[in-house]
Amino acid sequence: MGKSRLPTGGTNLFQMIKAKSAEAEAKGIKLLKLSIGQPSGPALLSARRAAAVAIMNEKESMHEYQDNGSPGVPDFAKRFIQFHLPSLDHVAVDYLPIPGIKPILGLVPLACGCRQQAVKVATTTNPGYPTPRDWCGYLGVKIQELPLTVENAFRFSLDDIEGDVAVIMMNYPHNPSGQVATREWLEELCDLCVAKGIRIFNDAAYIALSHTEESVTLARVADKFPGLSWAEAYSASKLIGNGTGWRIGAIVGSPDFVADLKTVKGNTDSGFVAPMAAGVLAAIIEDKEGISRCREIYGHRMKILINLLSVQGMQLAVQPGAGFFTLWKTPKTAFGETVQDAQHFNFTMIERVGVVGVHFHPYIRYAVCSDIEAMLHDLNAAFQKAKVSY
Ligand SMILES: Cc1ncc(COP(=O)(O)O)c(C=O)c1O
Incomplete structure (x- = not known):
């Protein structure tokens, strides 16, 4: 029997939480799932209709390799980016369509020459979406996980960037804190990166x-x-209702960086699925209302959840300005007992009252992808029982 040739990793966090939840459910506990971190249901109807038409299109361009372009959906990347931004026509930029963000994160260090020279990458992965850290691990690239804390409100301090960092791979708006990048902070960061020759992604x-x-x-x-x-x-995954399986996105950036990304991507990836991009394009052109509605639902649920949990004594780690996650400090006591760490708190909540979160010690993340309003009564009762304190 062949053995794995990879280093052994710890048990996957989400598998652990799932197993704990299943155990509680089997004992008759009703689960209140605040752990689900992706949109529920289908993509917007406008997007699905247009994608269905596109897939029936007989033009070869809709069915062939799209590579670094989008022959089936001309100018997709520029049009997609410009949906999110005021015009960039006065700036020297280039565009690149991508099959979602996740697979591209591994190409970023490669496009910064990590196989040719030592490149240190600073990331926003602790707490955070771990993929840049994981990719760098697979590639053997050194990283600095920038400190993200309640004190710096999860917007890293420029003073913390180590002297030998060559690339910053950051994620704003930030998962899981919901912290956003402000113009003033970004300008200071860009100033520093120009002075030090650091690339930013x-x-x-x-x-x-x-x-x-x-x-x-x-x-x-x-x-x-x-x-x-x-x-x-940029990604369509959370833009068009549930677009997570559609694998559509785009990159914009300075021509030098985008050219390097194109080189690596062109040699390793065949591009996105054009009919799905046609669906996304239709939604951003014809269904701004549907897109706004999705955003408003999360905003509304977030307000409700924050209000409910705050009244029950939970303390936010930071006020979220985007997304569908809320991040909380782990209480010191719950159910009259001392809480050891975030995992202990999460598992105790699952076992006793069915509330499922995702722990990133010293924080606990509760998402609003599920229908919070429908859970309001049960959530209130659960946190009333927990009687948390700090
Ligand atoms: C911070 C962050 N980046 C990227 C992704 C994945 O994006 P995509 O679906 O475009 O690959 C996620 C998905 O959860 C995410 O949380």
Whole structure:
């Protein structure tokens, strides 16, 4: 029997939470799932209709390899990016269609020459979406996990960036804190990166779910920094209702960085599925209302959940400005007992009252992808029983 040739990793966090939830459910506990971190249901009807028409299209361009372009959906990347932003026509930028953000994260260090020279990557992965850290691990690239804390409100301090960092792979709006990048902070960061020759990549997967005007992307400040090497990724996954399986997105950035990404991507990836991109394009052109409705639902549920949990004594780690996650400090006591850490709190809540979150010690994440209003009564009762304190 052949053995795995990979280093052994710890048990996957989500598998562990699932197993704990199944155990509680088997004992008759009703689960209140605040752990689900992706949109529920289908994609917007407008997107599905247009994708269905596109797939019946007989043109070869709709069915062939799209590679680094989008022959089936001309100019998709530029049109998709411009849905999110004011015009960038006055800035030297290039565009690249992508099959979602996740697979591209591994190409970023490669496009920064990590196989040719030592490249240290700073990430926003602790707490955070772990994929940049995992990719760097597979590639043997050194990382610095930038400190993200209640004190810096999950917007890393420029003083914390180590001297030998060559690339910053960040994620704003940030998963799981919901923190957003502001114009002022981004400008300071860009200034520093120009001075030090650091490349910046931002994963803007949640930008369309911004609940505050303060939330700004790198592309919106880039015109002030012609010397900056930058790229920013956008995704349709959470934009068109549930587009997570559609695998459609786009990158915008300075021509040098995008050219390097194109080189690596062109050699390793065949592009997205054009009919799905046609569906996304139709939604952003014809169904702005449907898109806004999705965002508003999350914003509304977030307000309800934050209010409910705050009244029950839970303390937010930071006020979320985007997305569908809320991040909380782990209480010191619950059910009259001392809480050891975030996992202990999460598992105790699952076992005793069925509330399922995702623990990232010292925080616990509760998402609003499920219908919070329908759970209101049960959630209230659950946290009343828990009687948390700090
Ligand atoms: C921060 C972040 N980036 C990227 C992704 C994945 O995006 P995509 O579906 O475009 O690959 C996720 C999905 O959960 C995410 O949370």
